[in-house]
Amino acid sequence: MKNYKYSEITPEKVYIKRRRFIKSIGLGLGSLTLGSMSLLNNAHSLENNSELTSYKDITTYNNYYEFGTGKSDPYKNSQEFKVKPWNVSIEGEVENPITLSAEEILSLYPSEERIYRLRCVEGWSMVIPWMGFSLSKLLNKVSIKTEAKFVEFESIYDPTQMKGQRYPVLNWPYKEGLRIDEAMHPLTTVVTGLYRKVLPNQNGAPLRIFVPWKYGFKSAKAIVKIKLVRKMPTSSWMKASPREYGFYSNVNPNVSHPRWSQASERVVGGSLLSPRVETQMFNGYGDEVANLYSGMDLKKYF
């Protein structure tokens, strides 16, 4: 599967019309059959998995342990979170370390709509119309030294505002990392919004990373520091359970996880009757990114 162009996605108006039409059929038959039951109507809406996940599901079904471990906790607990003022420092093995405010970053690099699939390591997926720009643009600003081999992302640490951080669920602050060529890949995105709106707090406001071919946890939220380093960084999840979470964590249906099926996934927003969908290598972005890993044993470097 390719990344979706906006033109490939059903426009909202057409989508709503279609839904109404399906519903009307359902209601018409309702007196005779169970067709009026919403779970049966919904079965039509996810026939192909390229349909955008609803704004509601994207913004109320999140893994963001800083705000709690439940899926609805981030939505409930992040509404008061302050994203102004916000600074991001880019440091480490660079010629010109720099600290930029979120506003400066937004004005320097205009955001474009980028519709990517999100595959969570837990076996569910979404299709999200992010707003953002390639991280490479930001990294090019600081002149990376040749010694730099990896990029480490650090999320904000503020237990007064993020009550999940008051418990040692993970090693706070949240840390993630990429190899430099992964970080420079045009698909690696600095996210500034979604559904053409400002990024909601529960989705990682004001700025987060999104790496479409990796499991969701690789995409750090609410980042405050981008550090260029020589050695492979240890991410929070690697520290928590190195056997389960590798540094690369590329979406890979051939590498199984002790808990969740990685061969298939459930598309969020589906009904009881929608089937599982086969998970694709590199989450369907193999044409763009497979060359980054040529010659590597991806079962070993999972």
Added chain:
Amino acid sequence: MLTQINQKYLKIVIFTLSLVPIFFIIYKIITNQLGPEPIKDITHHTGKWTLYFIVITLAMTPLKKITKLNIWINYRRMFGLFIFFYASVHLMTYVGLDYRFDIISIGDDIIKKKYIFIGFSAWLLLVPLALTSNKQMIKILKNKWKKLHQLIYLISLFGAIHYLWLVKRDLTEPLIFLSVILILLAFRFKFKKN
């Protein structure tokens, strides 16, 4: 003391109450109140109620000893059957709804994922107990019946470990279940010694 008629009514009341969790989830399905991952919601709901009924069933004997009332034992077998009922709905949600009877993928899961292996084992062990839960079988098996039905001790531990192994990070709830089950099992040993 309760008369026999009252006891019969009480049994019907308890039976109906034990069905509330399944009606609750059916109501949520019909009114479309499940979350973005409805199958996961059903799986978790029925799994949790299986564990609740394990705890309730295991609590009957200690309650009998503590209160010195025999009445608790009258409901033990029924609660045991509700363990089997909720465990079977739980299993069928996974096999039928989630995996659509894709036996190859399910077999793969059972072999590769230890929490599924132990959960499935627990369900298999429940089958002979459910099949021998009627009065005739008690008469036929006599002393062996009690021995056979002590399998529930092992099943209860399997159930708690199944939950413990499947959670990602926050182990609080599975550890509470495991502790409660261990305490209830410890009662058995204490009584035997006495």
